[in-house]
Each structure stands twice: as C-alpha cells, then as structure tokens.
Amino acid sequence: MAILPELVILTAALAFFALSLFKQIEFTHVKNTAICFGAIAIIASLINFNAQATLFLGSYEVDLYSQFFKLMISFGLAIVLIFGQDLKDIEDSVRPEYYMFLFLSALGLMMLVSSVELIAIFVSLELSSFALYLLVPMRSDQNGLRMQMEAGIKYILFGVMATGFMLFGMSYIFGLTGSTYLSEIVTGLQNAPQPAALFAVIMVLGGFFFKLAVFPMHFWVPDIYQGASNETTGFIATVPKLGAVALLIRLMTLASGETQFLIYLLMVLALLSMFYGNLSALVQKDFKRMLGFSGIAHAGFIMLGLLTMDVGGYAIAMYYISGYVIMNLACFLVLCNVSQEGENLEIQDLKGLHKRQPVLAFILAVSLFALAGIPPFVGFMGKFMLLTGALNAGVVQTGMMNSPYLILVILAAINTGIAIYYYLSVVRVAYTADPEEKPDVQVNGFTTTVGVFLVLLIIMLGALPSKIIAIADTAVKTIM
C-alpha cells in the first residue's frame, strides 16, 4: 500500500461528494469528519514515510523525497481544517462541496510530488489547481461586491496562462528528447541543442513559479489572497507551495550543460521577488495582502536554494519551505480566529490582541518574528543556511568570494532588514495598542493547542535543525 495517503485523501473527497448529495446535514458532523480524515492522512503519511515503490508504468515514484512532501502536505491540510473548522465565510449549502474540493486539491498535490512523468505531472497539477479555482469563489457574498468572483476569475485566467507556458515548454522537451519520463529526459537533454533545451526547462519552471509566486508570475497573489475566504487563503498560501518547491527541485535536476544563464536568471528573479514583495508589503493595510507580498519575498529566498544546483542547496530549500509553511499556518491560524465572521482583517483590527486573546497574540508574535528571520526561530535558520549555501556555491563555482553570488547574498540580507519593518508593525499593533472598542476573541481549546504546537515546532526546527536537514539531504539524494 505505497499510496495509502493518497487513498485516504481520495476516500475523503468521495465521502464528501456523497455527503453533498444529502439535503439536510448537521455541519458539526461534516467538520468533524473532515478533521478526522486530516488526522488519518497524517498517520497514513507517517506509516508510509519510508515506503518505496514505482507504480503506473514507472510514472509514479514513491520514495523518501515524495513521502517527505506528502507528510508536509497532509500536515498542512489537517492544520487548515482545524483552524478553519468553522468555515465562517462559506455558505452552509456548499460546505460539503468545499471540503470535497479542498481534499481533491490536496490529492492533486500529493500525486504531483510523486509524479516523474510529464503527463502525470500535468494531470495532477491541474487536478490540484482546478479544485483551488473553485474554492475561491465559494466565499459567501457578504458585502455585495462579489470580490470573491473577481478573485476566482483572475485566478483561473492567470492559472491557465501559466499552465499554457508550462505545456509549451513540455512540448519542446518532448520534441527534443522523444520521451515524457523525467529519467529519460535528463539524459536526452544533455545532448539536446541549446538554447532550445534551456528554453524548454525555463518554460516548465515558469508554470511552477506561478504556484510559488516568484516575481514575474506573482501578480495573482494579492487579489486572490484578499478575495478568497480566510481559510481558503490559509490553504493557498501554504500547501500548494510545497508541491511547487518539490517540482521545482525535480525540474532543476533536468537542467544541464550551460546552466550559467539559468543561474543568473534565477538570481535576478530571486532579487526582484524579494524587493518587489518586501517593498510592496511595507504599505499594505490588509493583513492577508501583506502576507501575500511577504510570501513573494519568501519565494525569492527559496530561489537562493535552487540556484546553487547542488544537493545541499535543494535540501535547504526543502527545509525552508517546510519552515515557511509552518510559520504561515501559525499566522493564518491567528488570522482566521481573530476574524469574527470571516471578514477580511485589516492590520488595525489586531489592536490590543494581547488583551483580547493573549495566547493568539503570542502565537502571532512568534510566527511573525520567525517570518522576519529573527533567531532562534526556523525562519532565521532557513535564511542563514540559504545565504551560506548560496555564497558557498559562488566560491565553488568561481573559486573566489567576490562573485555575483556575493552581491546576491548581500542584497538578500538587506531584504531581511526591509522585511522586519512590516512584521514588526503588526506585532506592535497587537502588543502595544489598546483594544479600544474591539471585542474579545473566542477561540476553542483545540485550535489553541494546535497553535501552541506550531509555535513549539517553529522553535524546535529553528534551534535543532540538524535532524530535518539530514532527512532532507537523504531525500534529495534519492532523486538525483
């Protein structure tokens, strides 16, 4: 049963399909079923953590690399289900459907990280994406502006365009190598004519840049984050990025020959993402938009790991994205629960949170400081290792310290300085401002426990990273 986690998620999706056929159904049962399925998915991923198999004519590879990501995906999904359990801003009538699409999207991502064949990759990516496209407009129309519809349309149009780029690149790859299997493509591309091979790889990468929100493919982020309901955004901002990074690493291993151009391209994209994300985040008033822009900047940081093009760099990218997902989940946990009726949260709405709900304020502060890269949290360790890895790659490749990598590292470090301002402003509002007329925040004990657990993870992963890095290292080696 090498694909047990996928089967669990698929069962869940089908179960919710069945539930959606009933007219009258108690919502509490639906939500508890969803959380149970989330927990079972985590357990299934843990059981299968060391599973190994090659399935479906060699197009589906179950190995440590994919299982690592599957565990993270099911973990992220379960956390989203728990903190968004009230589905405050989703209409009663579509709640079972909402869960169905959420699980289908997770299923697509799980299949994506195991796919080693272009068609399989494409199908699983689309399964995940189309489910997400539908989740966005499911938000109830509170203020009559139909913001969620606008966001949904934007998301699907941009998404389809990105897919178009990716398909175009895939067609080139097939044309150059005559195969859709990644293992055959790697050898095939080495003899392929340049720059066609490079162009093809970049096009395919572009499709995943869209998912990860790297600079030129980032433009969907703020509007969709704002338009989708808080729980949906919490999912979009975290779990799909795991799939994107998993596939980016796989695809980077395809690039061969003249990689210099690709590296420089990634450098430029990394820097543009960081500067664009951080500078735009400075002026945001809406909390979700701010987190969206900060996500763009973090995507830029992950590029630092990819462009080293070695095992160490990829392993750190895996570590960083895992840490990022945990930090972001903690943020969205607070966001979803502070929002009273599922409305969007202005940063000012967090005023006096330390009095209204001290535990949430603490979780928020830790996760924001972690996102800002203040030690000893996971955000710092990740950034520190990415910078070390990038500078090291420069020394290895050029033989001296004084390379473009140095400039990249310095500019990236400066970006952490820019970023601290907007994270700090949120903490300031939550901790130093008076609550004024703002109501107390009610939050159930289970969610609080999960939040504290996330905080512990943020600290533990930051203070004692060697174990997870070792796992990521071994995992990356299995796909090289």
Add this chain to the structure above:
Amino acid sequence: MDSLIINEGFPLLSFLIFFPLAGALVLLIFSGESFARWWTLAITTITAIFSIPLVTGFDTSTAKYQFAEAHNWIPQFNINYILGVDGISILLVLLTTLIMPFCVTASWKYIKTRVAPFMVCLLIMETSMLGVFVALDFVLFYILWEFMLIPMYMLIAIWGGPRKVYASIKFFLYTLAGSILLLVAIIALYLKNGSFFIPDMMWQNYSLNFQIFIFLAFFLAFAIKVPMFPFHTWLPAAHVEAPTAGSVILASILLKMGTYGFLRFCLPITPDAAFTLAPYVLWLSIAGILYGGFTALAQNDMKKLIAYSSVGHMGFVTLGIFVFNPMGVKGAIIQMINHGVTTGALFLCVGMIYERTHSRELSVAAGVGKYMPWYVTFLAFFSLSSLGFPGTNSFIGEFLILAGTFKVNIPLALAAIPGAVLAAAYMLRLLQRVVWGGTNNPDQSYLNDLGFREIITLTPFLIFVFWIGLNPQPFINLMDTSVVNLLDQLHAWQQGGAMLTLR
C-alpha cells in the same frame, strides 16, 4: 580547540544561560503579579550567586578560554555549541549577572501593568546577554545577539514612555540593520575557515581587501551598538522612552556588546584592517566624546542628558581599544565596567525621581536636596564618578585610557581632554540643579526620601564605585593575561606583516 580549557564538572556557563530562561518559562504559566516579582528576584539572585565561582575559579595565568563547554549542534554546517570565558569577557559576565537583581528591584513599583510579561522579558534578556559574552561559536553568538532585540523591543514598546512606538521601532531597525552585514561577514569567514569556531578565525592570513570588507561589516554592527558618533541617534530616543530597568540594561550591558565585539572580533580576526582603519575610528571616538559632551550640556531632560553622556563615555572606550597598547585596552575594559556601574546607577536615580514627580525634566526635579538627603547623597557620588573624579572608578578608566593615548599620539590625547572637562560641566550642572536648583524651585515638600528597597538597590553600585576607584588591581589582574596576550599577538602580527612587505 586547544585554546579551550574544557570544564569537566558542573556546566556553569550553560547553567548561567539557561537558568533565567527556565525561570521565564515558569512565569509564562504562573503569572501572579507579586509571585512574578519575587520569583524573578530569586532567579536573578541565584544566577548572580552562581556566577561568583567564575571569579574564584578563574585562572589569571592563562589567556585561554576557561570553563569551556563544547557540544555538537548542527554538524552539516560545522556549527557547535561552544562556550568559554577569558579575561576580556569575565568582567562583563559578572557585570550582567550582578546588575540584573537590581533591575528587578528597581522595577518593583515602577512597573504596574503586565508585570509577569515584563519579568519574562527581563529574564530572556539576561539569557541572551550572558550568551553573547560567553559564546565562542559565531552562529551561537549571532543568534543570541539578534534574539535580544525582541525582549528589548518589548520592554521599550510596551512599558515605555509617551513616544515609545517611535523609539522602539527605531531601536529595532537601527540595530537590526547594523547586524545584517555582520551575518554576511560571518558566512564569508566560515567559507574561508570551514568552521564557525571563533578562535579558529583569528590570526589567519586573509587578504587586506577581505579583511577591510569584514572589518567594515563588523564595524557597522558594533558601532551602532556602542553607539559611536554618528550612529548614536537611536540611543537618546530609546533611553528616554525605556522604563528604568530597560534603560539600565541598555546602558550598562547592551552598549558594552559593541565594544566587546571590537575587542573579541575586530582586533584578532582582521588585524591588518584594524591597523589600517584605526586612525578613522580614533577620530570618530574623539568626535563622539566632544559631541556627546556638548550635547549633554544642552539637555533639560535628565535621561537624555545621561544618554548623551554615554555617547561621550563610550567614545573613551573605543579610543582606548584602538590605541592598541595594554594601558589603553585595560583602561577601556575597566571603563566599560565603570560605565555599566555608574550610568546604570544614574539611570536608577533618574527612575526614582521619575516615580515621584512623573517627569524627567530638570526643572521639575530642581531643588530636591532639602527633602531627599539620602537621594542626593547617592546622586552626588554617582555624578562625581561619572565625571571621573579621583577616587572613583571612572577616574581609573579614563586615566588609563588617556595615558595609553598619550603614549601613541599626543594630539589625539589632547583632543580627548576637553571631553573630561565637559563631563564635569554637564554632571555638575545636573547635580547643582537637582540638589539646590534656583530661586524658582517648584514645591518639593511632598517628596519622600528613598525607601529601604531603593537604598538596597543603590548601595552595591556605590560600593563598586569606590572599590574600583580605590583598589582596581584585582579587576585588572583578571583581564591582564588575556589583554597582554591579545596585544602581543597583534604587534607580532604587525611586525610579521611588515617583514613580509620588506621581503
């Protein structure tokens, strides 16, 4: 690793670091107000008591790192958990542990809201400050160095004065911006050496360009922390708005981290760059001394006055470090301790008057001498100490620094002398106003003199003022071997470099 004397017995340094942290975790759960106060006092006192064996067991005949502990931490990057103290850091460790209990007593009544979180911040501050002084692994150092910003930010932003938002954000951004390039420099050094162990990075053959780059990155981080002119603008804002305990920690310990960084990192890791750039640093120090003095002279806010005097005093410290002779450097370390004791005490004094009058204005506090005789007695001694009056501690430090400077560069020393005069001018002005005031003093008859708790808080500071002032030798003995060893190596390095260029 042969520069370490591993401590096989009780892990004293780890205990000092983690005990306050453990105490802070307890406070997160049990947060009664008076429990928080007594608990924190107990924790900081126990930490202080446990730091005494560091002195009694300290071997003054070696420059190696003592009480050392070494454990693997992140093997993939060769990051280890390594601690140790030598003659340069031991006094700073003691200063930190001994001052913290008094920060608690000084906040006993001053802090009325959110007491438990305040105490948590104090304890976490203690953990990270001690860690910075004893860390011998650069990543460990950097983690604690940066982490400290969070509790300090909270101290200013939550319990601060009216402009706390501005002051706290400025403090955070300024110091963080300074240490960003420090991180890049650390990574670059790691790639050259393959290790984050600090002593392994010292006295290596780096090219001059590389050294200058590293030195400048270090310099930016440390100069902001000191703060050296012209990077000092965050300091008055932060000092003025911080609560008393925050000001004391800031002045007594945080500022020392910058100068400690110069001694620990800049000199041994980038000696050539230090020699090349020393003249600029020296003249910046002079600028700081004079600028701090003149600005302090013009202040009407007592906290601001002392904050600017800090800029001047710390100018003396950097002056002493960068003249590169034993007198100057020893004077600088003594002066670091002095400044911690004296300025810390002065901030406590200002805090005590603020608790009574709710103002830091000199004019409001004018003429309290008649009603608060105990208070002005303490204030007088601390003021005299601050201006370097013979018999008090600062005299020893400033004298050693100036003597060291005269040996190297007479114009430089002459330029620093007015700083000492200015110190007398602004401190006597403060003293005169507070004790006697003028003809239009506000009515001060409602003021109570110091209570028992406040006298207990101030007395130890006074003891140290005279102890260092009258018998500095035990303190100098502690640091002697390490300082002499550092400077010997520095000068041997300089001559070696000279020989290389001759050939």
